[in-house]
Amino acid sequence: MxxxxxxLSLVDDLGGADRRGDHDNLAVVHAAYRAFHDRDLAxxxxxxxxxxxxxxxxxxxxYGLGGTKLGHAGVREFLAKVPTVLGGxxxxxxxxxxxxxxxxxxxxxxxxxxxxxTETLSFVHSWTFRDGRAVRMEDIFDTVVFARLIDG
Numbered sequence: 133m134x135x136x137x138x139x140l141s142l143v144d145d146l147g148g149a150d151r152r153g154d155h156d157n158l159a160v161v162h163a164a165y166r167a168f169h170d171r172d173l174a175x176x177x178x179x180x181x182x183x184x185x186x187x188x189x190x191x192x193x194x195y196g197l198g199g200t201k202l203g204h205a206g207v208r209e210f211l212a213k214v215p216t217v218l219g220g221x222x223x224x225x226x227x228x229x230x231x232x233x234x235x236x237x238x239x240x241x242x243x244x245x246x247x248x249x250t251e252t253l254s255f256v257h258s259w260t261f262r263d264g265r266a267v268r269m270e271d272i273f274d275t276v277v278f279a280r281l282i283d284g
Contacts, residue, residue: 156264157230157233157234157235157259157261157264158228158230158235160179160261160264160265160266161179161228161235161237161259161266162228163175163178163179164176164179164180164259164266165223165225165237167179168223169222169223173208173211176207177204177207177208179265179266180204180207180265180266180267180269181262181263181265181266181267182203182204183202183203183267184202184203184204184206184207184265184266184267184268184269185200185201185202185267185268185269185270186200186201186202186206186207186210186269187199187200187201187268187269187270187271188201188210188270188271189271189272189273189275191275191276191279192275192278192279195213195217195279195282196213196216196217197210197213197214197217217246217282218243218244218245218246218281218282219244219245219246219247219248220242220243220244220250221241221242221243221244222241222242223239223240223241223255224239224240224241224242225237225238225239225257226238226239226240227239233260233261233262234258234259234260234261235259235261236256236257236258236259237255237256237257237258237259238254238255238256239254239255239257240252240253240254240255241253241255241273243278243281244281245281245282245284246284247284249281251277251281253273253274253277253278254273254274255271255272255273256271256272256273257269257270257271257272258270258272
């Protein structure tokens with residue numbers, strides 16, 4: 133099952149609580165993917181704590197995409213680096229699993245090289261929340277094919 137971004141709405145009050153008194157972390161994750169899809173950096177950052185840990189596999193460090201980036205500035209730095217090594221990327225979250233302060237997302241991403249070749253790769257995103265904002269997002273995926281796309 134793929135997510136129809138037309139059916140997702142941005143969270144109006146990221147600090148709002150659901151009827152159990154817990155923050156609706158799942159709605160925040162949906163808002164983050166919607167913002168990413170729309171290329172709306174301000175809306176994406178609004179889903180995140182200012183001190184977020186933005187974590188990607190160390191295998192992508194040679195391309196400036198690996199390791200942990202800190203805070204909104206780190207997320208901006210990461211996102212600014214992506215188009216210098218890739219022609220494009222489209223995320224398709226397919227399954228969302230919510231448990232306490234964590235939302236785990238299983239999906240696929242279409243990654244396009246600078247030369248125009250596209251591969252579809254599976255991913256797992258592990259989001260951790262505090263007070264209705266993401267404090268950590270870890271992107272888990274096979275870096276071998278990803279690196280081959282970057283290398284051309």
